[in-house]
Amino acid sequence: MNDNGVMADGQVERVLDLFQGARLTPTQRRIAQSLVRHAGAAAFMSAAEVAELAEVSQPSVTRFAMALGYDGFPALRRRLRDVVTQAPPAEGAAAGNELQRAVRAEVANLRHLADQLADRERVAAAGALLAASRPLPVLGLRAAAPLAAYFAYFAAKVHPDVRVLDSGGSLLADRLDQARAAGAGALLAIVLPRYPREAIEALREARDAGLAIVAITDSAISPAAELADIALPAAVGAQLVFDLHTAPMTLSMVLLQAICDAAPAEAQHRLEEFERSANRRHVFVN
Template sequence: MNEAAARPVGRVLDLFQGARLTPTQRRIAQSLVQHGPSAAYLSAAEVAELAGVSQPSVTRFAMALGYAGYPALRRELRALAGVPAGQPDGGENAMQRALRAETRHLEWMADELGDLKAVEQAAGLLAASRPLPVLGLRAAAPLAAYFGYFAAKVHPDVRVLDGGGTMLLDRIDQARAAGASALLAVVLPRYPRETLDAIREAKAAGLAVVALTDSGVSPVAESADVVLSAPVGTQLVFDLHTGPMALAMVVLQAMCDAAPEQAQRRLEEFEATAARRHIFEA
């Protein structure tokens, strides 16, 4: 991927790295990341509306990053975007543009995986946990189930926690009592409050938390031990989770690499069982 294509995701995130942001300021940062290059042409009032904050909060956010005000930050965003306002889109329709954006997200993620330290750290924590609870509520529930389905083929005890309510905390307590040492939390916009509360409870119970989320300024970043981020597509009515799904499989591959003998043994056992029960047609 060329540098200009990577900037809307990676370089904008770089502006916020190391900054001590309040929860309100993190919401503003998240809005700027989600809206990519288009955010560089928004007024302070428009950014405030998108983030659900006041206009003065946007100004204070810019100053917290070291800029004289929001106009200075916007100039920086425009420079990073590298796309002049009103640039033609080649006649592509909205569906095509949305999918093009997903390919750029995946290419950016591939570049970021040049450093596997965070992925390997996460995989080590998750592979060693017995059982392994996987948390994902609302929009994140399908991805938690997807990960859990495949993880169960190489891990002896995976517990998908995709339902909220009072029993959710009970299930986290039960996993901890059974020996769990880590939890994988899938946290996607709009960040259910119940998910964040459950993560805090898991931390209080002594579990290490690996968060799979959409960016480094996600609300879960403050609570997680390891944060793995994959951009979410926002150009259609409902978000595209192509990036998070791909990253989930990358994490699972790293788990297999962390315990190769166990993974191979369990896969062979599953294949033998599947053949005996005639589970698949091919």
Template sequence: MSNAAGGESGASGAAGGAGGRLLKLFEAHRLTPTQRRIAHCLVRRAGDAPFLSSVEVAELAGVSQPSVTRFAVALGFDGYPALRRHLREVAPSSTAPEVGCNEYQQAVIAEIENLRHLAAVLADPGPVSRAGALLAGSVPLPVLGLRAAGAQARGFAYFAAKVHPDVRLLDEGGTMLADRIDAAARAGASALLCFALPRHPREVIDALAHAREAGLTVVTVADSAFAPVAAHSDLLLPAAVGTGLAFDTACAPMLLGRVLLESMCDELPDAQARLEEFDAQAAARGVFVE
């Protein structure tokens, strides 16, 4: 089943391995905001990218056809046809469906590829370590995630509250969102963690811009380094979503959130003591069935 264009999911067909190769190609160049939008579109449609015409890419990205041509030239190609030939040369194996696999199995296989790409990215632990230090040092720590990203934000906040003294979940939009960000900043917050997944609500972009104006350092977990939130993030950690089903799957962003929790715990000297205290209290109250 392909993705519904109007739902919370993104466009269908992205393969983890192909998306990783596209990211490496695009990240090696300085791109304009319009070109980043095209790059984000191609990463999201990594499985289809080698076969899309420049007109189709323009329609999907919401830009003009000449913008797609200029994008290809900015990457060092003579034009879009040369870029498409290159994509066909570097990504044919990842676009081929697994023989004998049904659509559900293919979705799982694509998600496994996303996790493999995340593992490769984490070979350099520097960005996650920096993020962990920023999050641990922010008291309170606001955690933002709206719509599709709400589950990731709630999951992170639930576990983070066991080791961090003051975690504030921001999973509802509206006019009070800016007020809650301001309140966190006044209370001493120095950083904000955001989970941003497609489709990206405009409200999240506005909230991140407001957070930075309030003096907060924005750490973002997003589906791509070219996601719309990138321009409003101080440290962006990408983790691809699976797009083979009607609604996106977010195994890699969820796992990256847990990795961030581990990094944050490493920076909190009393994290282990807090966990032990929670376990003792939970046992005394009979919270869990053993």
């Protein structure tokens, strides 16, 4: 924390790590958000004080700690103290101009993503869900639209029917209905800050329609994570005027690898078919 009690980016990421992989209720998400915003103070509060801070009941705070795997709130508080009192990185990491610091922060986001991928089970499970969905709808609105298109461009080389949903309004609901009617069993949603209301509403509609939801989003407590069957977080860089999406883009390609790994024979066959077609049509100059 700095002299004003504000946590540095690295500390925020370590607090968010406490909730990684947890399936939180809306009340528990409110508690988690309060801990992220006020971690420095909350690390020394009682369960009753945290409950007042988050505007929930004290038993809710206890259940929240137990949902994260702790015996109770005191154990979670001890872990929170370890996180917020951990020494900051060496001064050299913050050196340089604002452009250099922004790029270094993205490097840190990638390192953090690499650490998360030590456990491959969630990504593998997400890949299997998406590989089996025919068609495969990919949702990405506003800032996430280019990333949805990027993922879909490569996914179409190994999946027979990828459908990008990158526009809102009534047309979005129509295309979700059409994908479900055509046999889709899962949806990949890329939802990044600032979270479009239409994207969150689309996730609710997809869930009500029976689609399994895999979400690439910026944190375990984003609105998309609450609605997803599998939430895959990747931090967004916020040091420049507009956000940097290096880690979410990397995670999208990791997820595509998991799709290929879920059906390797089919993926290889489709890749070979594409190469033969591309060579015949002289698509590339080399």
